[in-house]
Amino acid sequence: MADERQIAEDELQPAPVIAPGYTFGTVTDQIASVVLTRRTPVFWIACFAGGFSLLLLFLWAVALLFAKGVGIWGIMIPVGWGFAITNFVWWIGIGHAGTLISAILLLLNQTWRNSINRFAEAMTLFAVACAGMFPLLHMGRPWLFYWMFPYPNTMGVQPQFRSPLVWDVFAVSTYATVSLLFWYVGLMPDLATLRDRAPNRWARATYGIMAMGWRGSAKHWQNHEMASLLLAGLATPLVLSVHTVVSFDFTVAIVPGWHSTFFPPYFVAGAIYSGFAMVLVLAIPLRRVYGLQGLITDKHLENSAKVMLATGLIVGYAYILETFTAWYSGNVYENAAIWHRMTGPYAGAYWFLIACNIVAPQALWFKKMRSTPVLLFIASLVVLVGMWLERFVIIVSSLAQDYLVSSWRVFHPTRWDWATYVGTIGLFTFLFFLFIRLLPMISIFEVRTLLPQAKVEEEAK
Amino acid sequence: MMKPPIYGVMAEFDNPTSLVNAAREARERGYRKLDAYSPFPIEALTEALHLPKSKLPLIVLIGGILGGLTGYLMQYYVTVIYFPINIAGRPLHSWPMYIVITFELTILFAAISAVFGLLAVCGLPMPYHPAFNVKRFERASRNSFFLCIEAADPLFDRKGTEDFLESLDAREVCEVAH
Numbered sequence: 001m002a003d004e005r006q007i008a009e010d011e012l013q014p015a016p017v018i019a020p021g022y023t024f025g026t027v028t029d030q031i032a033s034v035v036l037t038r039r040t041p042v043f044w045i046a047c048f049a050g051g052f053s054l055l056l057l058f059l060w061a062v063a064l065l066f067a068k069g070v071g072i073w074g075i076m077i078p079v080g081w082g083f084a085i086t087n088f089v090w091w092i093g094i095g096h097a098g099t100l101i102s103a104i105l106l107l108l109n110q111t112w113r114n115s116i117n118r119f120a121e122a123m124t125l126f127a128v129a130c131a132g133m134f135p136l137l138h139m140g141r142p143w144l145f146y147w148m149f150p151y152p153n154t155m156g157v158q159p160q161f162r163s164p165l166v167w168d169v170f171a172v173s174t175y176a177t178v179s180l181l182f183w184y185v186g187l188m189p190d191l192a193t194l195r196d197r198a199p200n201r202w203a204r205a206t207y208g209i210m211a212m213g214w215r216g217s218a219k220h221w222q223n224h225e226m227a228s229l230l231l232a233g234l235a236t237p238l239v240l241s242v243h244t245v246v247s248f249d250f251t252v253a254i255v256p257g258w259h260s261t262f263f264p265p266y267f268v269a270g271a272i273y274s275g276f277a278m279v280l281v282l283a284i285p286l287r288r289v290y291g292l293q294g295l296i297t298d299k300h301l302e303n304s305a306k307v308m309l310a311t312g313l314i315v316g317y318a319y320i321l322e323t324f325t326a327w328y329s330g331n332v333y334e335n336a337a338i339w340h341r342m343t344g345p346y347a348g349a350y351w352f353l354i355a356c357n358i359v360a361p362q363a364l365w366f367k368k369m370r371s372t373p374v375l376l377f378i379a380s381l382v383v384l385v386g387m388w389l390e391r392f393v394i395i396v397s398s399l400a401q402d403y404l405v406s407s408w409r410v411f412h413p414t415r416w417d418w419a420t421y422v423g424t425i426g427l428f429t430f431l432f433f434l435f436i437r438l439l440p441m442i443s444i445f446e447v448r449t450l451l452p453q454a455k456v457e458e459e460a461k
Numbered sequence: 462m463m464k465p466p467i468y469g470v471m472a473e474f475d476n477p478t479s480l481v482n483a484a485r486e487a488r489e490r491g492y493r494k495l496d497a498y499s500p501f502p503i504e505a506l507t508e509a510l511h512l513p514k515s516k517l518p519l520i521v522l523i524g525g526i527l528g529g530l531t532g533y534l535m536q537y538y539v540t541v542i543y544f545p546i547n548i549a550g551r552p553l554h555s556w557p558m559y560i561v562i563t564f565e566l567t568i569l570f571a572a573i574s575a576v577f578g579l580l581a582v583c584g585l586p587m588p589y590h591p592a593f594n595v596k597r598f599e600r601a602s603r604n605s606f607f608l609c610i611e612a613a614d615p616l617f618d619r620k621g622t623e624d625f626l627e628s629l630d631a632r633e634v635c636e637v638a639h
Binding site for chain 1: 476477478481484496497498499500501502503504505506507510512515517518521525535536539540543544546555558559561562564565566568569571572573575576578579580582583585586587588589590592593598599600601602603604
């Protein structure tokens with residue numbers, strides 16, 4: 001009888017997010033050991049070296065850009081935005097999944113997020129750092145970037161606050177700051193763990209300074225919980241606003257193919273889509289190399305795949321609606337913009353992105369696909385490529401062929417366009433693997449709360 | 462006032478339930494200057510220790526309001542007073558265009574006050590705290606749970622408090638030096 005009830009309960013209970021058998025001690029040791037060990041896996045060295053080489057390529061491309069100016073890129077009139085803004089939108093979109101996982105899923109009480117939120121937030125920070133590079137480098141005179149901020153100056157001029165480009169400056173810098181603060185607040189208790197477990201003086205002092213004297217007192221935790229909740233509540237509208245403001249850069253302009261009211265939700269869905277793809281691209285190899293399958297379980301991969309499928313369908317709907325609106329508007333320029341996309345010089349990129357973003361992800365309907373990490377990894381890469389192409393097609397094809405036929409020109413990226421883009425992938429990899437080696441990639445204290453032992457039993461007394 | 466010879470007495474527990482029970486019992490005994498340490502947040506502990514409500518929401522609200530005002534007034538000052546640009550006679554005070562930056566600065570100021578408020582309310586950064594004088598306290602960030610009754614408590618009695626903590630299913634009880 002008791003057995004039957006047990007079986008019934010087991011079936012009713014959802015699969016555990018953390019593999020059984022863990023204790024507070026083993027969770028702590030396993031996650032901290034990645035940082036506190038002297039051994040560095042070959043995988044880490046290989047990825048770090050790859051990232052570092054590409055970072056050097058980036059520095060080379062940027063040095064040349066500083067010396068010669070933006071003429072080394074393929075941009076011209078009418079395609080003034082080219083790769084730089086494509087990459088900016090792509091990177092910042094990738095960052096959005098980190099905030100979604102850390103803030104929105106916290107507010108929705110989705111505890112499974114606890115073992116992936118830390119590295120997803122790190123991904124956000126580094127993606128925003130990469131994104132920020134592009135508008136800066138694209139400015140022509142990047143060393144004068146501070147002209148974008150309102151400060152008392154001898155020139156007697158001020159930024160135009162009615163321009164979405166100025167809104168972008170505020171949105172992206174706020175996003176970067178808030179992401180960093182949120183990440184740090186989450187790290188504090190884990191830095192204290194590393195301080196208490198570090199084998200040598202130097203590491204103990206460094207982690208100790210960063211932990212600021214955290215000692216896990218009830219008062220600390222009470223306020224820490226409150227701060228996390230408040231920051232999550234602030235980050236949620238923020239993350240939705242950031243890509244909305246990014247989409248305003250396009251919608252406020254009157255360029256056909258850009259001037260559309262449904263860009264904000266379309267961009268936000270696309271951002272989360274590509275961000276979850278990046279989460280999977282990072283999580284799948286990491287959990288295998290570091291043997292973290294017990295903490296980042298198949299359930300995490302499956303849930304992320306489901307989010308990807310859902311947002312992918314929203315993006316698919318947006319493509320259909322974009323085409324429909326162009327036709328239904330009866331506006332010849334809108335019609336022509338979509339027609340050029342489908343059949344013009346960028347038709348190849350357009351149909352390839354449809355294949356990557358709409359057709360390929362339909363495979364995620366199958367459970368077999370969602371539960372096979374290798375296939376999921378490939379699907380995520382396909383989505384990342386597709387989302388990059390989407391940004392490219394929206395920006396470049398709309399600019400290349402606008403109202404005046406005599407000014408039409410086709411954009412050709414130069415090798416320095418590619419070097420800068422691939423270089424930021426290097427910057428991202430470099431920063432991300434430094435993070436993996438120096439800070440706990442899974443939130444230790446939040447995983448502890450997932451263990452069954454963490455429950456306070458209703459005492460009889 | 463004379464400084465007591467030790468900071469307090471600390472008991473170590475193996476699981477969160479014993480810690481919450483011990484905290485509740487110490488509170489019932491009349492101890493008021495006590496603190497509990499755990500490797501993760503325990504909701505029941507806040508209630509057992511009768512901690513006052515967190516001040517953070519108020520701090521964040523004030524920060525957010527200040528941020529919103531800063532954003533709006535900055536834009537108003539620049540576009541209407543300092544650097545007015547007449548574009549086809551459109552109104553200078555174009556408030557719908559101010560919304561985005563007002564919103565962003567509200568979030569920014571609120572988030573910054575949440576983090577600095579957290580540090581201030583917790584008294585961090587704190588380079589030294591007597592709790593760390595206990596050798597086993599390093600386990601408070603791993604898998605152990607501690608309850609400390611401070612010597613500053615009026616009911617504190619070096620022997621009596623130690624005996625009381627011993628009676629609470631503690632794994633170990635020890636004194637905390639200053």
